Amino acid sequence: MTRYETLADEIEAAVQRGVFGAGERVLSVRRASRQYGVSIKTVLHAYALLESRGVIESRPQSGYFVRGRANGHAPGGAAGPAAAGSGNPGSAGGSGARRAAKPPPAAPTPAPAQVDVSRLVLSTLRNIRVQDAVPLGSPYPDPSLYPWRRINQYANAIARRHASWNLIDDLPPGNPELIRQIARRYAENGAPVDPDEIVVTVGATEAINLSLQAVAKPGDTVAVESPTYYAMLHAIERLGMRAIEVPTHPALGIDLDALARVVARQKIAACMVMPNFQNPLGFQMPDERKAQLVELLGAREIPVIENDVYQELYFGDTRPSTLKRFDTRGLVLHCASFSKSLSASYRIGWAMPGRFRAQVEKLKFLNTLTTPSVPQVALADYLRHDGYDRHLRRLRRFYRQQARLMSAMVLRFFPAGTQVSEPQGGYVLWVELPARIDSMRLYEAALARxxxxxxxxxxxxxxDFHHFIRLNYSYPWTSQTEAALKMLGELVASMA
Amino acid sequence: MTRYETLADEIEAAVQRGVFGAGERVLSVRRASRQYGVSIKTVLHAYALLESRGVIESRPQSGYFVRGRANGHAPGGAAGPAAAGSGNPGSAGGSGARRAAKPPPAAPTPAPAQVDVSRLVLSTLRNIRVQDAVPLGSPYPDPSLYPWRRINQYANAIARRHASWNLIDDLPPGNPELIRQIARRYAENGAPVDPDEIVVTVGATEAINLSLQAVAKPGDTVAVESPTYYAMLHAIERLGMRAIEVPTHPALGIDLDALARVVARQKIAACMVMPNFQNPLGFQMPDERKAQLVELLGAREIPVIENDVYQELYFGDTRPSTLKRFDTRGLVLHCASFSKSLSASYRIGWAMPGRFRAQVEKLKFLNTLTTPSVPQVALADYLRHDGYDRHLRRLRRFYRQQARLMSAMVLRFFPAGTQVSEPQGGYVLWVELPARIDSMRLYEAALARxxxxxxxxxxxxxxDFHHFIRLNYSYPWTSQTEAALKMLGELVASMA
Known part of the structure; x- marks a missing residue:
């Protein structure tokens, strides 16, 4: 145990003993530093860990408080009681504070944990930023692999072409030339789409949020894959809906029989899936299953939100088909972005919302008015003039190699009983550890290193996934990566 | 009446006679063109007008349908029954389709109208874009007045400085240097703020949406000014809340006595105001009234969302104070942006949400993940190095002159009984016409011209404001502007 972990455990113990009650302020950072004889940095680190465990929360200009009772107003649908319910149909989500349970070290299997997913994700991302850690936990691709400089050159050229820029030109649905370029990509991949259906958004995140809001309302139940990409859970949580998790096969995708039973048994307002290179599993759902999924839901008029952000990062010969292709009813809301294939920092995504297009366009207008113009036009110019296909071919080849390398290294360094996914695209590996490993404990121990x-x-x-971890293999392989995996393997062995 | 107005009236009459029932498809554009012997363009124009009246709606790949019954799913909270309630406390918002009533021409006073505000606003903006009309109705400043080229030069320099850009660097709360620059502006204006409180957003639109969601939940009632800036009504509508409108004085701002009665009588989850250069009224709320407003609401722990997007566009000697300045309880959520002062197309805004900072930051993460990096850094560089103050001084002088000019011209060309606001900042004039004028009819007649x-x-x-219009005076004065005002004056005289 490092210094800050020890400190965090001490403070957590004090909270559990009631020394600091729910809603009460814990020691200021300065005072804790004096009192425990540690550095300010160690205290901050310990408090960050306690935040990620859901034990305390920081309030601006006020300090750190024990979670449990909000003071004054309850945030609307954002956290606490209104958050998405548990996966068990019929059971209400827990109210009040949630925390990542830390099982007693001696226990043979981990205790059930309830986790505030978005808090955990944000805390994980922060730790990547602040600590300059080996970013195996990052959800984002290595930015150095992307043609950032080229795209900015197009942005520069725009500045020279135009003396000014009129916001009105790029009101929803978005810049017309970018929309045309997006439609052209689909057509080139043998899946023509109607450009008039496209609504440009601030990344796929906004596209998913708007799509879900267009088809379901607070209190509704939404079916998701299990495991699912957490942005799906975020959208559900934020809109005050409930999630029901459907078992998902690591190679075939969402279990259609299980889904059929779910929709037969209860009212499902929408289904959110990632049929291509699902994050975290990496599968590519076979075409016939995509068709069956669309038919199963379509027969009941259930809209399906298709998150296809990894569409260009396939390891096979051609871009996989989409659910959209099999949709005859206008019930598929297809969401994608350039964030994984071209530029994450430009935040350009889009939705093709089928019969819900008018609602999504209106919600886009209400949510962020319009997507920034220059990034839209710069990407349109890049797509029209530059070597997007060449860039993508290189990227796919690299990721395919990295997937193999990362799998081999994990199997080499991790103890027996470890299993890995076989990604068909994308840049993440899903690793199953021996069942008694708690991934939060592993996360904390790894972070300390x-x-x-x-x-x-x-x-x-x-x-269900307490003993799984996701690893990012987009970063070029270095001795540091290898040392990190070796260290992780040793940690797992010591915990097993 | 122009050709397309006549056609629109004919089709509307057919709808009212039940020739086309609610939810049914009206004639295709091509067929209507043949049937009525008019051009395709005239049909499109007529259908756009009918859309703006709320009579029909377009559905992608399907055509135009009579509004009234959604097919399949009802959008969650975005429109229809879940939309914001009427201004009368206790009365439920109307369900189903809403339309801008078009009173019979002979009637002495216009009939009450229920309007889908966001539909009307979006339709108005579209007409500006498509028709290249004189943009007196535009809510946006003339883009040629802003240092767009300079800001893009900073964006270019960023491309040279960095080989790549890591999304993680600019996760919420946003780019640290931009946050520092924003805080510096407040400090320079004698109103220091805590940089740690700032969360960067996609324009003030997102800041307002996130702030409202952080403090209130669906079904809650939110107090707004009357008249109010429609983005406030949009946010309330989108989140499924109810608005209660509080009378607002054209020079002093929201009526504090009326507000006191409202909060005494019923539970108000939040109050949304624009104390500086309110759109559309243009007033600057006096300091003592700002303090009273904060105290009145603070005493009941009611959060107040302060929209301060025009903060830099004052006509007086110094930047006016904010509600934030008078807030000791952390209950003011201050929202602003660079869209009115520096660059609308970059879409950079911010929130300072007081004690709700953690919720707003989390909602930002869930809503759009992060604000695009390059615009953030480019604006930070501009603010650090360039002549922002010089640009603003020029802009304020210009707007002040334009306000005088536009007022004088309206009073000259419009019939007796017309009154105009006295803007203390910003770039819009609020015009009261003789009471029997219906501004939607005027809008349609002006659009045709x-x-x-x-x-x-x-x-x-x-x-209450059926006989008011808002005019944008940010565009340099030309003979076309003068001719447009003269024409408007004649239209008003003929309608009065």
Whole structure:
């Protein structure tokens, strides 16, 4: 145990003993530093860890408080009682504070944990930023792989072309030339779309949020994969809906029989899936299953939100098909972005919302008015003039190699009983550890050693993935990567 | 009446006679063109007008349908029954389709109208874009007045400085240097703020949305000014809350006595105001009234969302104070942006949410993940190095002159009984017409003559402002502007 972990445990123990009650302020950072004889940095680190465990929260200009009772107003649907319910149909989500349970070290299997998913994810991302850790836990691709400089050159050229820029030109649905370029990509990949259906958004995150809001309302139940990409859970949580998790096969995708039983048994307002290179599993759903999924839901008029952000990062010969292709009813809301294939920092995504297009366009207008113009036009110019296909071919080849390398290294360094996914695209590996490993404990221990991982808790409201982790293999392989994996393997062995 | 107005009236009459029932498809554009012997363009124009009246709606790949019954799913909280309630406390918002009532021409006073505010606003903006009309109805400043080229040069320099850009660096709360620059502006204006409180957003639109969601939940009642800036009504509508409108004095701001009665009588979850250069009224709320407002609401622990987007566009000697300055309880959520002072197309805004900072930051993360990096850094560089103050001094001088000019011209060309606001900042004039004028009819007639105006219906859920219009004076004065005002004056005289 490092110094800050010890301190965090001491303070958590004090909270559990009631020394600091729910809603009460804990020691100021300065005072804790004096009192425990540690550095300010160690205290901050310990408090960050306690925040990620859901024990305390920081309030601006006020300090750190024990979670449990909000003072004054309850945030609307954002956290606490209104958050997405548990995966068990019929059972209400827990109210009040949630925390990542830290099982007693001696226990043979981890205790059930309830986790505030978005808090955990944000805390994980922060730790990557602040600590300059080996970013195995990052959800984002290595930015150095992307043609950032080229795209900015197009942005520069725009500045020379135009003396000014009129916001009105790029009101929703978005810049017309960018929309045309997006439609052209689909057509070139043998899946023509109607450009008039496209609404440009601030990344796929906004596209998913708007799509969900267009088809479901607070209190509704939404079916998701299990494990699922946490942005799906975020959207559900934020809009005050409830998630029901459907078992998902690591190679075939969402279990259609299980889904059929769910929709037969209860009212499902929408289904959110990632049929291509799902994060974290990495599968590519076979075409016939995509068709079956669309038919199963379509027969009941259930809209399906298709998150296809990894569409360009396939390891096979051609871009995989989409659910959209099989949709005859206008019920598929297809969401994607350039963030994984071209530029994450430009934040350009889009939705093709089928029959819900008018609602999504209106919600876009209400949510952020319009997507920034210059990034839209710069990407349109890049797509029209530059070597996007060449860039993508290189990127796919690199990721395919990295996937193999990372799998081999994990299997080499981790103890027996470890299993890995077989990604068909994208840049993340899903690793199953021996069942008694708690991924939050592993996360904390690894963080203390300068390595981040994605704990399985991020991908489910349930406890099924407590012993899974997600690893990012987009960063070029270095001796540091190898040392990080070796260290992780040793940690797992010591915990097993 | 122009050709397309006649056609629109004919089709509307057919709808009212039940020739086309609610939810049914009206004639395709091509067929209507043949059937009525008019051009495709005339049909499109007529259908756009019918859309703005709320009579029909377009559905992608399907055509135009009579509004009234959604097919399949009802959008969650975005429109229809879940939308913001009427201004009368206790009365439920109307369900189903809403339309801008078009009173019979002979009637002495206009009939009450219920308007889908966001539909009207979006339709107005579209007409500005498509028709290249004189943009008196535009809510945006003339983009040629802003240092767009300079800011883009900073964006270019960023491309040279960095080989790549890491999304993680600019996760919420936002780019640290931009946050520092924003805080510096407040300090220079004698109103120091805590940089740690600032959360960067996609324009003030997102800041307002996130702030409202942080403090209130669906079904809650929110107090707004009357008339109010429609983005406030949009946020309330989108989140499924109810608005209660409080009378607002054209020079002093929201009526504190009326507000006191409202909060004494019923539970108010939040109050949304624009104390400086309110859109559309243009007033600057006096300091003592700002303090009283904060105290009145603070005593009941009611959060107040302060929209301060025009803060830099004052006509007086110094930047006016904010509600934030008088807030000792952390209950003021201050929202602002660079869209009115520096660059609308960069979409950079911010929130300072007081004690709700943690919730707003989390909601930002859930809503759009992060604000695009390059615009953040480019604006930070501009603010650090360039002549922002010089630009603003020029802009303020210009707007002050334009305000005088526009007022004088309206009073000269419009019939007796017309009154105008006295803006203390910003770039819009609020014009009261003789009471029997319906601003939607004026809007349509002006649009047919190539001029847009902002009809009073956009600024209220009630009917109080049916005879008001908002005019944008940010565009340099030309003979075309003068001709447009003269034409408007004649239209008003003929309608009065």
């Amino acid at each position: 300068g390595v981040t991982i994605g704990p399985g808790y991020m991908f489910s409201m349930r406890n | 190539g001029v847009t105006i902002g009809p009073g219906y956009m600024f209220s859920m009630r009917n």
